Amino acid sequence: MLSLVVLAGDIRDDATCLHWLGLADDIICADGGARHLQRLMRLPHLLVGDLDSVGSAALAWIRQQNVPVERHPVRKDETDAELAIAAAIRRKPTATREQGIIVLGALGSRPDHVMATQMLAASLARPNRAFLLTDGISRVYTLVGGQTLTLMAPEWPRLEWTVSLVPLSDQLEGLTYTGLDYPLTGARLERGSTRGVSNRFTQTGRATIRLSQGLALVFVTTDQ
Numbered sequence: 001m002l003s004l005v006v007l008a009g010d011i012r013d014d015a016t017c018l019h020w021l022g023l024a025d026d027i028i029c030a031d032g033g034a035r036h037l038q039r040l041m042r043l044p045h046l047l048v049g050d051l052d053s054v055g056s057a058a059l060a061w062i063r064q065q066n067v068p069v070e071r072h073p074v075r076k077d078e079t080d081a082e083l084a085i086a087a088a089i090r091r092k093p094t095a096t097r098e099q100g101i102i103v104l105g106a107l108g109s110r111p112d113h114v115m116a117t118q119m120l121a122a123s124l125a126r127p128n129r130a131f132l133l134t135d136g137i138s139r140v141y142t143l144v145g146g147q148t149l150t151l152m153a154p155e156w157p158r159l160e161w162t163v164s165l166v167p168l169s170d171q172l173e174g175l176t177y178t179g180l181d182y183p184l185t186g187a188r189l190e191r192g193s194t195r196g197v198s199n200r201f202t203q204t205g206r207a208t209i210r211l212s213q214g215l216a217l218v219f220v221t222t223d224q
Helices: 014-023 033-040 056-064 080-090 111-124
Strands: 002-006 026-030 046-049 069-071 099-104 129-134 139-144 148-152 161-167 171-178 187-190 206-210 215-222
Touching: 002 014, 002 033, 002 080, 014 033, 014 099, 026 033, 026 080, 033 056, 046 080, 080 099, 080 111, 099 111, 111 129, 111 139, 111 215, 139 148, 148 215, 161 171, 161 187, 171 215
Parallel strands: 002 026, 002 099, 026 046, 046 069, 099 129
Antiparallel strands: 129 139, 139 215, 148 206, 161 215, 171 187, 171 206
C-alpha cells in the first residue's frame, strides 16, 4: 500500500509529485498542504490539522468536495505533519503487510520542522514500513536494519546527484553499497560519522544500499 502525505513545505517539481499522487492508494493532507493539492487539482482523502495555515480558498475547495476534515486545536503537542503521518498509518488496511509512505512538501525554509519530520519518519520506520520525504527533487529515505534500498538516479540528466547516508542509531552494522563510486561491504558506522556523506552514482545510475542492523537516513540531492 502506498500512502501519501502532503505538507505545506516546498514543492519544486510538480510533474514528479503528480506522478506519485497518481500512484497513491491514500492521500492525507496536513493543513497548508491543501494549497499544493488545490494548485495541482488533486483531492486528498482526508485533511488533518489545526487549519491555521490552510487558507480560506483551499479550505472552501476541500469542503465543497466533501473531503473529510479531522480538525485539531492550535494548542497541541504534535505538529500537523505528525498528525497526518499518524493518520496514514492508522488508515492502512489490516490485511496489508507492507506500507510505503511518501511525504511531499517535507523540505523547506523551516529547519526545525524539516528536522523534526525527518526524525519522526525515522522513529516510525520499520522493515515493512518505509518513508520517502521529498520536495519533488531532493529525496530523503529511511533505512532500517534488514532492508535493502534500491535507488535510481532521478531523470534530470544535466544535474549531478549526491547520495549521502547519515547514521541515526549508535552504530550501523553490515552496511553495503553497490552502484556508488565509493562502495562499502559489511561496514560499521557510528552515529556522527561523515563517512557516508557525498557519494555518487556510477554510470549505471542504479544503486543499492543494504543494512543489517541500525537506523539511517539516505539523502539523494543535487549539487544545484
